[in-house]
Amino acid sequence: MADKSIKTDMNDVKEIRAINRVSFKQRMISYKRKPLSLLMLIIVAASAAISAAALIFIMVYVLIRGIPNLTPDLFALNYNSDNVSCMPSIINTVVLTLFTLIIAVPFGVGAAIYLAEYAKKGNRLVKIIRTMAETLAGIPSIVYGLFGMLFFVYALNWGYSLLAGAFTLAIMVLPTIMRTTEEALITVPDSYREGSYGLGAGKLRTIIRIILPSAMPGILAGVILAVGRIVGETAALIYTYGSATGYAANPLSSGRSLAVHMYVLTNEGLHTNQAWGTAVVLLVLVFGINTLSAFIAKKLGNKKG
Amino acid sequence: MEKFAIDNMNLYYGKFHALKNVNLHMEQNKITAFIGPSGCGKSTLLKSLNRMNDLVEGCKITGEIKLDGEDIYGNMDVNILRKRVGMVFQKANPFPMSVYDNIAFGPRTHGIKNKKELDRIVEESLRDAAIWDELKDRLKKSALGLSGGQQQRLCIARALAIKPEVLLMDEATSALDPISTGKIEELCLKLKDNYTIIMVTHNMQQALRISDNTAFFLLGEMVEYNSTDAIFSAPQDKRTEEYITGRFG
Ligand SMILES: Nc1ncnc2c1ncn2[C@@H]1O[C@H](COP(=O)(O)OP(=O)(O)OP(=O)(O)O)[C@@H](O)[C@H]1O
Ligand SMILES: [Mg+2]
Numbered sequence: 001m002a003d004k005s006i007k008t009d010m011n012d013v014k015e016i017r018a019i020n021r022v023s024f025k026q027r028m029i030s031y032k033r034k035p036l037s038l039l040m041l042i043i044v045a046a047s048a049a050i051s052a053a054a055l056i057f058i059m060v061y062v063l064i065r066g067i068p069n070l071t072p073d074l075f076a077l078n079y080n081s082d083n084v085s086c087m088p089s090i091i092n093t094v095v096l097t098l099f100t101l102i103i104a105v106p107f108g109v110g111a112a113i114y115l116a117e118y119a120k121k122g123n124r125l126v127k128i129i130r131t132m133a134e135t136l137a138g139i140p141s142i143v144y145g146l147f148g149m150l151f152f153v154y155a156l157n158w159g160y161s162l163l164a165g166a167f168t169l170a171i172m173v174l175p176t177i178m179r180t181t182e183e184a185l186i187t188v189p190d191s192y193r194e195g196s197y198g199l200g201a202g203k204l205r206t207i208i209r210i211i212l213p214s215a216m217p218g219i220l221a222g223v224i225l226a227v228g229r230i231v232g233e234t235a236a237l238i239y240t241y242g243s244a245t246g247y248a249a250n251p252l253s254s255g256r257s258l259a260v261h262m263y264v265l266t267n268e269g270l271h272t273n274q275a276w277g278t279a280v281v282l283l284v285l286v287f288g289i290n291t292l293s294a295f296i297a298k299k300l301g302n303k304k305g
Numbered sequence: 306m307e308k309f310a311i312d313n314m315n316l317y318y319g320k321f322h323a324l325k326n327v328n329l330h331m332e333q334n335k336i337t338a339f340i341g342p343s344g345c346g347k348s349t350l351l352k353s354l355n356r357m358n359d360l361v362e363g364c365k366i367t368g369e370i371k372l373d374g375e376d377i378y379g380n381m382d383v384n385i386l387r388k389r390v391g392m393v394f395q396k397a398n399p400f401p402m403s404v405y406d407n408i409a410f411g412p413r414t415h416g417i418k419n420k421k422e423l424d425r426i427v428e429e430s431l432r433d434a435a436i437w438d439e440l441k442d443r444l445k446k447s448a449l450g451l452s453g454g455q456q457q458r459l460c461i462a463r464a465l466a467i468k469p470e471v472l473l474m475d476e477a478t479s480a481l482d483p484i485s486t487g488k489i490e491e492l493c494l495k496l497k498d499n500y501t502i503i504m505v506t507h508n509m510q511q512a513l514r515i516s517d518n519t520a521f522f523l524l525g526e527m528v529e530y531n532s533t534d535a536i537f538s539a540p541q542d543k544r545t546e547e548y549i550t551g552r553f554g
Pocket of ligand 2: 395
């Protein structure tokens with residue numbers, strides 16, 4: 001009943017001539033009085049337009065160069081040096097992303113929960129951890145690649161492998177996930193915590209049922225950022241995951257991710273067209289993973305208490 | 306019968322001495338009102354009764370607070386204490402979930418899983434908080450979309466849903482219109498038979514209308530505590546008289 005009345009109201013809205021609409025003429029008059037605010041509007045509108053234009057230009061350029069090269073050959077089940085199929089790399093990238101997130105997300109989110117919910121506010125250790133995380137987030141990925149190569153590939157003797165690549169990338173994205181999660185937890189209002197404790201809920205229940213669901217969009221934003229870095233990473237992978245052209249069939253076998261595949265193609269200079277096609281695939285992949293994450297976020301956020 | 310007994314209680318926020326040697330014994334099945342100017346420590350005292358002050362870093366309490374003769378800062382499980390002593394906060398704080406899940410959160414916390422049982426508790430609590438008719442068609446909608454007054458009554462319903470023995474209300478009606486305020490006051494008078502209610506209010510009329518006993522606070526001290534009739538008709542302390550006749554505060 002109530003819903004129906006709301007709907008009819010919405011239908012009526014079109015026929016109303018609202019007096020609170022600001023007409024073009026009124027706006028011009030107000031700008032004449034305050035030319036500075038017009039200038040401000042022009043500056044911010046121009047910035048928005050230029051930023052959007054740059055992004056759209058790159059997208060359109062990649063699509064124009066890439067789409068004609070999306071031949072069936074490019075998606076052949078198996079790679080050979082004629083078809084330079086990116087199919088194995090697509091699967092490798094998805095598997096690598098999953099492995100990396102499975103390692104990094106529990107640790108990152110767990111550490112953030114400790115920092116935000118358990119550690120005392122002024123704790124020295126917490127401050128040190130936070131500073132370290134910030135520093136680590138800014139280190140070039142090649143440094144992680146070097147470390148991964150020396151430690152996972154050689155010291156642990158895993159060789160160029162999915163495991164070495166995933167662990168290296170997990171360490172690389174850990175600070176990002178930790179920081180964004182902590183940020184998300186801190187912005188959950190204390191009144192939610194008070195409400196939950198006030199009803200006799202313990203700390204664990206409060207965190208799982210109230211705080212994490214409220215923080216979920218922020219946490220997922222961090223994970224999406226991490227996914228972007230994983231999918232787009234090359235330097236840290238070449239020396240850990242390697243660049244074998246087949247499917248990485250088990251955790252200790254080498255493979256190449258899509259970005260590495262593109263890098264190799266471009267580097268060799270023989271398959272530039274296919275490199276463009278691969279770029280389109282990469283775009284679509286990132287878009288797909290992000291959409292999926294947003295969908296999962298929504299599902300998780302709607303869970304009941 | 307005596308429900309809460311506060312003896313020689315002092316509370317410090319860091320170095321700030323917020324409550325000074327408070328002695329206060331509150332009766333069961335009665336409504337006790339805390340009055341006093343802003344910042345005098347009413348909310349602070351209320352929050353000590355269900356240990357919500359534990360969450361404030363640097364908050365130190367000395368003295369003794371007993372519920373039914375049992376020291377609440379002793380061996381009592383704090384979550385059980387909070388189930389026995391429910392609270393409605395000064396600012397409405399519904400959880401970002403549906404109306405139904407808001408009310409069911411408390412009972413679920415304390416182990417009630419049966420859907421029928423939960424349905425019954427949700428309806429009963431919302432009816433008690435005088436908001437069932439407004440919300441019965443929007444139980445699945447987010448509680449954050451409610452008006453401020455509706456949110457506060459939802460929080461009252463949420464507190465009632467865990468069937469506490471004592472209900473602490475911190476200016477629970479300050480955001481409500483006169484009609485809903487009237488309903489909540491009626492509710493308090495009705496609940497009195499089964500619950501003990503301790504409320505903070507800035508509204509003298511409200512204290513006068515519904516409370517049995519009133520405590521007047523000033524600058525962290527409890528100045529006077531007596532039956533509400535006595536406080537308002539024949540205050541013993543000059544400061545109490547000045548406050549209730551509106552000469553300061
Ligand atoms: N978490 C805190 N940390 C430090 N000081 C606090 C804290 N909470 C309250 N105080 C201080 O303790 C004193 C009492 O605060 P309280 O909130 O109990 O007052 P109140 O009587 O409820 O006032 P109001 O009527 O405005 O709600 C105030 O001086 C306040 O600044
Ligand atoms: Mg207060």
